[in-house]
Amino acid sequence: MKKTLIIGASTNPSRYAYIAAHRLKGYGHPIVPLGLRAGEVAGEKILTEKVALDDIDTVTLYVGPRNQPEYYDYILSLKPKRVIFNPGTENDELENLLREEGIQPLEACTLVMLSIGQY
Numbered sequence: 001m002k003k004t005l006i007i008g009a010s011t012n013p014s015r016y017a018y019i020a021a022h023r024l025k026g027y028g029h030p031i032v033p034l035g036l037r038a039g040e041v042a043g044e045k046i047l048t049e050k051v052a053l054d055d056i057d058t059v060t061l062y063v064g065p066r067n068q069p070e071y072y073d074y075i076l077s078l079k080p081k082r083v084i085f086n087p088g089t090e091n092d093e094l095e096n097l098l099r100e101e102g103i104q105p106l107e108a109c110t111l112v113m114l115s116i117g118q119y
Helices: 016-026 069-078 092-100 110-115
Strands: 004-007 031-034 058-061 082-085 104-107
Touching (some): 016 031, 016 110, 082 092
Parallel strands (some): 004 031, 082 104
16 A cells, blocks of 8 residues: 655545545555645544655645645655646656656546556
8 A cells, every 4th residue: 555645635525635535545545634724634634734754655746836846845855656746736847856866756647546546
């Protein structure tokens, strides 16, 4: 199972980050939700601070490119195997930084990847 950090986590059921949190847990993947507002999603407390985390396999992004720079150093420090850029989050600058550190950037959709068994 792939421990996944969800950046842009939300308590709003209409948000894709919310749906992804529930689907990831449903497929047995441990999640760590990180968002702007405290709350709970899929039975997990939403972190509002960039805390040190261990064993993050995947980071899945639900924040647009304009809001991503504040997460660059944090994502790199976690040394995930891959970062998924969900539709609307694509960012060449961050993708290049990831490649330089040996981290795989993927322009994909977490929900589709789960549904077709490619997560």
